Amino acid sequence: MKKILISGGTGLIGKRLSLLLKSKGYEVRLLSRNKNSVSDYQTFLWNIEESYIDEQAFKDVDYIIHLAGAGIADKKWTKKRKQTIINSRVLSTELLLQTVNRLKIPIKAFISSSAIGYYGSITSDTIFEESHQPASDFLGEVCKKWEDSVFKCKDKNIRTLAIRTGIVLSKNGGALSKMKTQIISPLGNGRQYMPWIHIDDLCEMYIKAIEDESMEGVFNGVSPEHQTNKSFSKILAKSLKRPFLPIGVPSFILKLVFGEMATILLNGSRISSNKIKNIGFQFKFKTLQEALKNTL
Numbered sequence: 001m002k003k004i005l006i007s008g009g010t011g012l013i014g015k016r017l018s019l020l021l022k023s024k025g026y027e028v029r030l031l032s033r034n035k036n037s038v039s040d041y042q043t044f045l046w047n048i049e050e051s052y053i054d055e056q057a058f059k060d061v062d063y064i065i066h067l068a069g070a071g072i073a074d075k076k077w078t079k080k081r082k083q084t085i086i087n088s089r090v091l092s093t094e095l096l097l098q099t100v101n102r103l104k105i106p107i108k109a110f111i112s113s114s115a116i117g118y119y120g121s122i123t124s125d126t127i128f129e130e131s132h133q134p135a136s137d138f139l140g141e142v143c144k145k146w147e148d149s150v151f152k153c154k155d156k157n158i159r160t161l162a163i164r165t166g167i168v169l170s171k172n173g174g175a176l177s178k179m180k181t182q183i184i185s186p187l188g189n190g191r192q193y194m195p196w197i198h199i200d201d202l203c204e205m206y207i208k209a210i211e212d213e214s215m216e217g218v219f220n221g222v223s224p225e226h227q228t229n230k231s232f233s234k235i236l237a238k239s240l241k242r243p244f245l246p247i248g249v250p251s252f253i254l255k256l257v258f259g260e261m262a263t264i265l266l267n268g269s270r271i272s273s274n275k276i277k278n279i280g281f282q283f284k285f286k287t288l289q290e291a292l293k294n295t296l
Contacts (some may be wrong), residue, residue, distance in 0.1 A: 003060055004210070007031045007065030011154045012174045013165075017065070017203040024207065029057055031097035048092045058105045063210050066112040066150070068092045077138065077260045079151060086142055091151040101156065109159040110208045112150040116166050116195050116222065120141035121263035127270040130164070131217045137144050139264070147218070153284060159216050161209050166222040168202060171295040180296075184237040187254060190219070190230030192215070192268040195222040197296065198285035208281055215279065222271045223289050229268070232288065239292040243291070278292035 004021055007012045009030035018041055019026045030043045031053070044057035048068075070088040075081050093112065100107060119128040120135020134144040143164070153160040167175050202221050210213050227235070230248075237244035254262040273283075285291040 001025060001027050002062045002210070003029065004063045004065060005029045005031065005057055005061045006067060007064045007096065008113075008250060009231045010039070011067060011173065012170055013168060013199065013202060014067050015172070016170065016199050016207055017067075020200075020203050020207065023187075026210075031057060033239040038085075042103070046095070048088065048095055051091075051095055052096055052122070054100050055099065057101060058099060058103055061105060061252060062108050063106055064096060064100070064110050065206055065210075066093060066096060066110065067099050067148075069113070072117070072139070072142075073113070073261060073264060076258065083177060086145055089142065089146040090149045093146070094152075097149075097153060097156075100158075107183065108213075109161065109210065110150070111163070111206060112146075112151040112160045114147055114150070114162040114164045114218070115139070115143055116164050116220065117264070118147070118164050119269060119271065121267045122269055123267045124269050127272050128220075129272045130220060130275055137263070138260070146254045159213065161215055162218050163202070163205055163209070163221040164271075165202060166197050166220075167201050169196055169291050169295050170199040174199075176295060177232075179236060180240060181242075183245050184233050185242045186230040186233050186248040188229070188266040190228060190233065190248050190249040192228055192229050192266060194229050194268055196222075196227065196232070196288065196291070197221055197223045198283075198291040200294075201283050201285055204284070205276065205281065212279070219276045220271050220273055221276075222273050223286065223291070224273045224277065224283060225286055226270045235288050236292060237290070239296055248293050 004026050028041045030041050031046045032043045045053040046053040070085050117139030118134050120137050120140045134140040169176050
């Protein structure tokens, strides 16, 4: 039985991924900051700030899936919060890899989350592919530092992957739960794109990353269908049978409420899913209608 160690396993993606892995016969272990964590899986303590990790978590581990990181949209981007967002990703990655190296654990692959923020908070005509350069804004900086720390694994001849994830749609919370307002309307001019993915398709990407030994490098974790904020909002309103107000929430209000973080609400570009499709990955939820039908 292959053993998978997951950081961030108690989060939205981690919970679903753990369940799917278990159903396929994998042994799942979790890393948690909470010593009293109640879980269906064997759970081990770690503390990034104190550079502590329970070494027993790594015993006979075959794969590490690294999902941990402070929420990008949880709080305003103060200087302190920005550093927390970076540290939670970079330092956690370094702690995991240092432990693997110190204990000489022969893991078969290190698979990390990343984000489409790599391409920046912009709206453009470009359809971004994995080969594009990182943006020079805050999210681009976060993802660049994050992936740089992840791909240090390659120096140890460990198969390494990063999945740049879009907006994850799930029936159990996440972004979709915040969108289900009584009256649904676009944000700003509504022309910004919203790269999205159903949580099950994303989890299947991680499982494919485990099972397909040819997979290496960076992959975009987004659905093949492109939706603007306005078209997404229209489809969501219809799916919920709620009113759609075509007048967008003014940009200046969002900037007043969220500060710099409003850029992730008001901007967005198309992201290509061609690379993962070209290696045989098949999306179960190819359209937003299909995804919403399953998650609402």
